[in-house]
Amino acid sequence: MRGSISRRGDSWRVHVYLGLDSQTGKQRYLTRTVHGTKRDAERVCTELVTEADRGGFGDTSAVTFAELVERWLEHLKPNVSPATLAAYKNYMRKWILPALGTRKLDRIRPVDLDLFYASLRPHLAGASVRKVHTILHSVLGQATRWQLIGTNPAAAATPPRFDKPAINPPTPEEVGRLLAAADERDPEFGLFLRLAAVTGARRGELCGLRWTDYDPAAGEIVLRRSIVQGEDGVEVKKTKTNRDRRLAVDATTVAALDRHHGMVERRAKDCGGRLASGAYIFSRDVEGLEPWRPDSGVTGRFAALRSSIGLPHVRLHDLRHYVATRLLDAGVPVRSVSERLGHASATTTLTIYAAPVPATDRRAAEILGNLLASEDVATPPSDS
Secondary structure (H helix, E strand, C coil), rough: CCCCEEEEEEEEEEEEEECCCCCCEEEEEEEEEEECCHHHHHHHHHHHHHHHHHCCCCCCCEEECCCCHHHHHHHHHCHHHHHHHHHHHHHHHHHHHHHHCCHHHHHHHHHHHHHHHHHCCCCCCCHEEEHHHHHHHHHHHHHCCCCCCCHHHHHHHCCCCCCEEEEEEHHHHHHHHHHHHHHHHHHHHHHHHHHHHHCCHHHHHHCCEEHHHHCCCCCEEECCEEEEEECCCCEEEEEECCCEEEECCCCCHHHHHHHHHHHHHHHHHCCCCCCCCCCCEEEECCCCCEECCCHHHHHHHHHHHHHHHCCCCCCCCHHHHHHHHHHHHHHCCCCHHHHHHHHHHHHHHHHCCCCCCCCCCHHHHHHHHHHHHHHHCCCCCCCC
16 A cells, blocks of 8 residues: 655645545545644554555445444444434434435435435424434444545535424423322322422433432432433433432422332332332332333323323423423522533523523612613703
8 A cells, every 4th residue: 555645734634545446446545634743644644554454444335324324323332321322223214224224325425415304304393304414413423433434424414404492391380280180190100290390300310219319317319320211121320411419309398208218118018028228219119129111100101191181281301491490580590500400511501591581680680770760860951
């Protein structure tokens, strides 16, 4: 294999010959831009030539998009949650692979992707088409890092714009109706919803609560893990931000947790067993070994509950929005709200909730307005 370097302004261009394309018979080259000294460029050139001699940049013209996806999913598996991986596979199976799976990887162009996005618009919402674009950008970006293609065609494609749906959290009256109905029909689920409405915790985080995470004397719970739904069942993961979160809960919620603890202890005893060490607060078995499933154990029950009381527009995740907007509207500092919700930073909280939260600086407006009013009184009008 042969390689060369040439100066390009403040950088160096490394050019390595890879041989002939088996499909077209054309010569194949690999180029890299090096920002640094000539010695840096020479080192990169040597490394690329060595890799090419070992066949590291073999003929990729026959690689299909479906083959790339298979490798990408395996590469991704250790680094994402099972729920995320399952969602990616669903998008691939239903929408992406039927259209692009048989395409040769080096024949996919930005215009092909734009036409694909346009074909999806009659079937998917704008947000879902945008998600397709995000997945394609990631897949094809990995292909460039694996040096299967030179550039990422998704980077030059134009995904459709879409307006984010407005956040419409339920009112206190609606939340009260949900809790009252759940307490009457399914007290255990009523406690789950109460925790959601006073902590703002995510569904999987509440499913992951163990009795060892609850301190009744301090009136606190610690969110240490999340239960996620994968292709092979439920899995236990760290929280979304990979850190524990200690949250205070009110006296009424503490009393409800204590009642529930007594109930599950009696239930286990009546069945001839006892609560396991580290039992889950919300469990599918009497010993507390199996946590609730986030889908059927929680979301399915919530959907049935909301429909039965005439609140089909309220989603389970809206209880999280309810907590955020009510706290911000009450003047609770953004950083405290962010910590309670488990956001990566206060900036995330402000980005999501800036629009639906009414202005909380009324006192500041009154002070500044009064100053101007005083200035108007102190300055008599001109006679001219």
